[in-house]
Every structure is written in structure tokens, then in C-alpha cells.
Amino acid sequence: MTIAWTSFTPWLSLAGGLLIGVAAAMLILFNGRIAGISGIVGGLLRPARGDVDWRLAFVVGLLAAPLAWRAFAAAPALHVAASTPVLVAAGLLVGLGTRLGSGCTCGHGVCGMSRGALRSVAATATFMAAGFAVVFVVRHLLGG
Amino acid sequence: MRAVTAFIAGLVFGLGLLLSGMADPAKVLGFLDLAGAWDPSLMFVMGGAVGVGAVAFAAARRRTRSLLGEPMQLPAKTGIDRRLVAGALLFGAGWGLAGFCPGPAIVALGVGESKAVVFVLAMLAGMGVFEFVERRRRPARTAAAH
Numbered sequence: 001m002t003i004a005w006t007s008f009t010p011w012l013s014l015a016g017g018l019l020i021g022v023a024a025a026m027l028i029l030f031n032g033r034i035a036g037i038s039g040i041v042g043g044l045l046r047p048a049r050g051d052v053d054w055r056l057a058f059v060v061g062l063l064a065a066p067l068a069w070r071a072f073a074a075a076p077a078l079h080v081a082a083s084t085p086v087l088v089a090a091g092l093l094v095g096l097g098t099r100l101g102s103g104c105t106c107g108h109g110v111c112g113m114s115r116g117a118l119r120s121v122a123a124t125a126t127f128m129a130a131g132f133a134v135v136f137v138v139r140h141l142l143g144g
Numbered sequence: 145m146r147a148v149t150a151f152i153a154g155l156v157f158g159l160g161l162l163l164s165g166m167a168d169p170a171k172v173l174g175f176l177d178l179a180g181a182w183d184p185s186l187m188f189v190m191g192g193a194v195g196v197g198a199v200a201f202a203a204a205r206r207r208t209r210s211l212l213g214e215p216m217q218l219p220a221k222t223g224i225d226r227r228l229v230a231g232a233l234l235f236g237a238g239w240g241l242a243g244f245c246p247g248p249a250i251v252a253l254g255v256g257e258s259k260a261v262v263f264v265l266a267m268l269a270g271m272g273v274f275e276f277v278e279r280r281r282r283p284a285r286t287a288a289a290h
Contacts, residue, residue, distance in 0.1 A: 004181035007174055009165055013185040016164020017192025023157035024193065025200030030149035032210035032217050035157060037246035042271050057147035061154020062247065063254035068155060069162050076162050078252055079170035080259040082242040091249075091263040093238025095270020098246060101231020102221070105245040106157075108232075109190060114197025115205075115218070122224045123232040128176075130236025135176040138241070 024111055027058070036107020037062070038098030101127070146212050158251045164189040167251045169243025176240050 024035040031054055033040075040055050069076065082090060098104040101123055103112060108127075112120020158167075165171040166189055174183030207216055239245050244252070244263050252260035 001178060002181050004174055004183040007171065007181075007183045007185075009185050010188050013164045013166075013188040014192045016160045016162070016166065017189035017194075018196055019156055019160030019163060020189065021160075021193040021196025021200070023153045023155075023160060024197050026149060026153040026156065028200055028204045028210070028216075028218075030211050030214075031146050031153070032204075032212075032214040033150075034217070034219065035153065037250065038271075041246060041250075041268070042274075045268070045271055045275050053147045054150035057151040058154035058157075059250060061151040061156075062158040062250045064151075065155050065158020065162060065251055066167075066254040066256075069159060076167060076255060078168045078255055078257050078260075080242070080244075080252075080257060081170065081173075082259070084259075084262055087242050087244075087259055087262045088266045090238040090242035090244065091266025091268075092270040092273070093234050093241070094245060094249075094263075095238075095267035095272075096274050097231045097233070097235030097238060097270075099231070099271050099274035101228050101235055102219070104235060104247070105239075106247050110193040110197055111201070112219075113190070113194050115201045116198075117219070117222070119219075119222055119224055119228060123228055126229055126232035127236030127239060130233045131176045131240035132178055134237050134240030135173060136179055139177055140179050 020106070020110060021114075024106070024114065028111070034107060034111045036103050036111060038095075038104040039102070039107055042099050097127075146214060149212065157247065158254065160189075160193075161248050161251050164192075167248045167255070169248070169252075171243075172239075172245075172248070173243040176243070 027033050027035040040058055044055050103123060108120040108123040113124060161167045165185055171185060175186035204216060210216060242263060249260050249263050253264055
């Protein structure tokens with residue numbers, strides 16, 4: 001295994017992680033809710049009365065983050081290598097998988113692990129293993 | 145008020161994703177590529193988030209109501225079942241294909257990344273498929289607000 005020292009950003013990533021933790025803390029302590037993006041968005045697809053406003057507000061906050069960011073710094077550079085068919089397949093898998101497995105990187109990976117929930121530790125280990133496997137196949141076996 | 149705190153939480157979450165570099169799929173794929181030049185940054189994101197989260201959730205567990213008087217809705221399920229594992233496998237596969245998970249994809253949408261539009265629409269469709277199948281399988285369950 002070789003470490004990508006040129007792209008490795010331990011301090012910025014730790015600082016960003018702390019912010020993510022603060023956001024999850026806010027949502028559970030003020031709203032009594034888990035900051036799981038897939039669950040928050042998924043809940044909008046079966047709207048229940050009195051349960052829509054905070055979900056929409058959270059998503060609008062996520063969308064507004066890059067605008068707030070640009071007030072202080074240059075627009076972040078994103079690199080999306082995937083082609084449109086791959087993006088469609090990936091999106092379908094992520095949408096279906098996160099709802100079936102009741103969570104994503106933030107719901108299970110951050111909130112669940114913070115609670116010490118064994119269920120979330122298992123989910124996180126599983127989706128990471130699947131991610132490692134798929135990237136290995138795509139990059140090293142298929143050579144894409 | 146609860147929409148205000150939810151908005152701020154979403155904003156801070158998004159800024160955290162941008163600062164950590166996780167809004168960029170290339171960085172996430174760098175973490176998932178163990179056999180290539182491995183970028184361990186994602187471990188530091190999780191470490192920081194779980195560090196703060198652990199304190200918050202320890203405090204949350206002792207309360208029945210949130211600071212705004214909302215009911216505390218902590219997940220009740222504890223078992224590791226087939227749905228959880230199958231869902232995590234499907235999600236992980238999709239995550240590895242494009243490097244997007246739901247949060248970063250929505251932030252990338254806010255950045256104006258056109259490829260994020262495609263991904264998010266497909267993700268919503270995937271969630272829609274789940275809702276459709278669930279509704280057909282268990283019609284009674286959808287009647288109860290969940």
C-alpha cells in the first residue's frame with residue numbers, strides 16, 4: 001500500500017469532520033433527529049404532515065453551503081470522472097441501497113458510530129468493503 | 145424555529161463536507177482505492193465527526209425531548225438483518241462507482257456541478273423504487289406516518 005501524500009489532507013479533513021460532528025450534534029440536540037441525508041431526503045418522498053419543513057430546511061442548508069463558502073474562498077474544485085451511464089447506475093444503487101439499509105455514510109458512518117450502534121458499525125464495514133471492492137475491480141482489473 | 149436549526153445544521157454539514165474535501169468524488173475514490181495511491185483523509189473526517197458526535201449522542205440519550213421540545217427520535221432497531229447488509233452492499237457498490245454518497249452529491253449540486261444533477265436524479269429514482277416496492281409489499285405500513 002502506498003499513501004497518496006500529495007492529496008492527503010489530515011488537518012483539513014479533521015476540521016471538516018469536526019464541523020460535520022457539530023452539525024449532527026445540532027440536529028439531534030435541537031431537533032431530536034438523526035443527521036442521515038438518505039433518511040432525510042427519503043422522508044420527503046413519503047411526506048407526512050408536520051414532518052416536511054425541517055427536512056427541506058436541512059437540504060436547503062446543504063445546497064446553500066457552497067454559496068456561503070464562496071463568500072470567503074474560491075469555489076471548490078470537484079472532479080467527477082464517471083460517465084453519465086455510470087452516474088445513473090451509481091445513483092440508482094445509492095438511492096435504493098441507502099433506503100433498504102436505512103442509512104448512508106452520515107447516518108450509519110457518523111451518527112450510528114457516534115451512538116456506538118452495532119448495526120451501524122456492521123453497515124459501515126459492509127458499504128466500505130463493497131466500495132473498496134468496486135474501486136479495485138474498476139481501477140485495477142478493468143483498468144478504467 | 146426547528147426549521148431554522150435544521151437549516152443551520154445542513155449549512156454547517158455542507159461546509160464540513162467542503163472543508164474536508166469529501167464533496168469531491170475524486171478524493172472519496174482516493175480513499176476507496178486501497179491498491180492504488182491511497183488517500184486516508186476520509187478516516188480523519190470520520191474520526192473528527194464521531195468524536196464530536198459521541199459527546200452529543202451521549203447527551204441526547206439522557207433526554208426524552210430535544211432542546212426545542214421535539215421528541216427524541218433515536219433509531220430503535222438494533223438487529224443486523226438481511227435488509228441492512230443487502231442495502232449497505234448496494235450502496236457501497238454505487239458509492240465506489242461514482243464516488244458520491246447522498247450528502248456530498250447534494251452539496252455538489254449546490255456547487256453547480258452538472259454531473260451531480262444526473263447522480264441526484266438517479267438517486268431520487270432509486271429511492272422512489274424503494275418506496276414503490278415497500279408500498280406494494282406492505283400497504284398497511286405506509287398508512288402510519290413513519
